[in-house]
Amino acid sequence: MSNGQNGAELRLVTPGMAIGPSAGMRVGSGALAQNDTIIATRLGWVKQLNNTVSVDPINSAYMPRSGDLIVATVAEVRNNLWFMNINGPFQGLLPMSLAPWKVEFGAARQHMGIGDVVLARVQEVDECHNVVLTMKGVGLRRLNQGSVHSIPVTHIERLRGEGNATIQRLRDACDCRIIVGENGKVWVDGDADGIAWARQAIDLVHTSGHKKTFEADMSALEKNAPNNGDA
């Protein structure tokens, strides 16, 4: 019954702040048990789900997990692999064997050069943050057109909306293809008006997605959407 996501006033906590007694509770992310108390370790909203207390951080760096779909940029090319900027603390490594093409040793550069943007998946992450990427899989490819936008990783869920409702709303309004990378990079492709509108909408989610005024602001923005007439 104690689902912190609905109803009751949400609590904003700062690091070190006591959330409640630890007896009978499990400690989730963004919190830790100290003596008999659960304390917050991050600035964020308290979540209590079943018997687990956690803090949803307001801000966070991207920490890759295996399976994540991400938008990455080639940072370095070697004979048989690429190093990718994945918007996290460490670069990701794409070996030749996980590229979508059959690559001869020494020919990596012919397929992708520095600055190229790709849709990739995180294959593996070890405890020392070594990140291996793969581009073998449906839809994984080099992105040859379109535009890349940024959003804090903590806002991704909000950008998608429940059951992807929000992101679908954006796609419909601007008639663009939009892919949200788990690493906070959002790829948008369509005509110039559509991309420009999508940029504004993504910024709105970023700046006021957590505010009560968001729905009204979003509706106002939708009135100026390129696809407004058809909707």
Next chain:
Amino acid sequence: MGGYGDVQLLRDDGLRLDGRKLDEMRPVSIEAGILPAADGSAMVTHGLNVAVAAVYGPMEAHPRKIQRQDRAVIDVRYNMAPFSTSDRIRPGFNRRSREISKVTAEALESVVLVERYPRSKIRVEIEILAAEAGTRCAGLTAAAVALADAGIPMRDLIVGVASGKVEGIVVLDLDKAEDNYGQADLPVGILPNTGEIAFLQMDGDLSPDEYNLAMEYNFKAAAEIHEIMVDALKRRYEGGEN
């Protein structure tokens, strides 16, 4: 401490030159998230001191020799702007700023959950724009708010505060004249929730009793500043309902 002794720092009515009571701190205000390019940031105005802190990271630790396989390192730079003091400071790192940077980094490493980010570095840049005694404390407070703003996991915040002694009397939060002509200064970094101490320096002359009183003042001030820090962090997201 200057310790000249011939400058009057307490008025006949027992108040200090600027009218403060012995255990009264200068006004403090804090704003979080003031630097758009940084991952986290804060500005602390403490009396006439202005300290700005920015946090970048976690990011891969470079150069490699500073990398730790089991945890993140915190790379702090405390720097006074050339125009921050009455005599211009030549730009660049000096012995004083190196020492303050080192002990500040170690204090922050005591609260940040550094083991979450092996081989990483968290950059903390502290810039003093105006100095009027107590910049290392204002800088430490700013750094703690900036780290929290950046979403870095920490087991507590840290509050920088100082007490000292003027004309043989223990006072809270020395201003410039008191710092120049006083007899002792005791800057500390206090973990407001646990009551532990992560930063400690002192110079001058304090008896054990005076030390205890100065510490008592520091803890009292830390509780007040902590509220201002929490308010600054919350204010940034006011109107929020997730």
Next chain:
Amino acid sequence: MVELVPTLLRQELARLAEDDLRLDGRGQWEGRDVDLQIDCLYNAEGSAKVVMGKTIVYAGVKFELRTPWPDRPSQGSLMCGAELRPVAHRKYEPGPPSPQSIELGRVVDRGIRESGCIDMESLCIVPGEKVWGVMIDIHVLSDGGNVFDACGLAAIAALRTAVVPAERFDVGEDYTLKVKGTPIMASFTRVGGRYIYDPSEEEELGGDERIHITLGDEGHLHSLQKGLRGVFTPAEFAEIFDVAHQRCAELRKLVATQEGN
């Protein structure tokens, strides 16, 4: 640290340029809103803060007494330095001033110095013995693009508020530094093949060479600088020179308004 330039960004900037558009919706010669505050630093003898979009810059003026150069016994000196501090962006690394910082400081310095807005003779206290050295230090706290214009504006605005601290140095009474004129810088970057005024961070990242023009009150040139890899034509310069006149006049008015308050 060299920043990675995504090919998609360059591609998008080129496409926008074809339609005469910019990423943030501005016109080709449109600047961001500028927020200027003067007299905002407690220990500086003159100070200013400039906010332009995500760019934040402080400038502070300090004075020192020094002996004049032997060949100019009755002249004081002026020095302007800028630091792109590592606080300002993740791309800036700690260490001695980078070539970028030095270029930035020197371009601002030349614009102010060569405009003649400070009469060096007026900085003399005792010829051959004692003159004022005026130092403007510019501190970039956040680089959100076009730090040059922000630094130029902060520096001249700070200088114009400066009060000579004669009492503290025991050489008479404090007085306001005499500054004749308001040299202003206007910067242009080639983005998607054409020049634009006041580049944002993304436009600088995906753009090419830049040109900085500092104009005095009469519209005369006092400093020019071309930076980064690239070339331009005389016709291109003529066009941005015209724009520079307008933008500089507007910013000069902003300085005057702030001083009036």
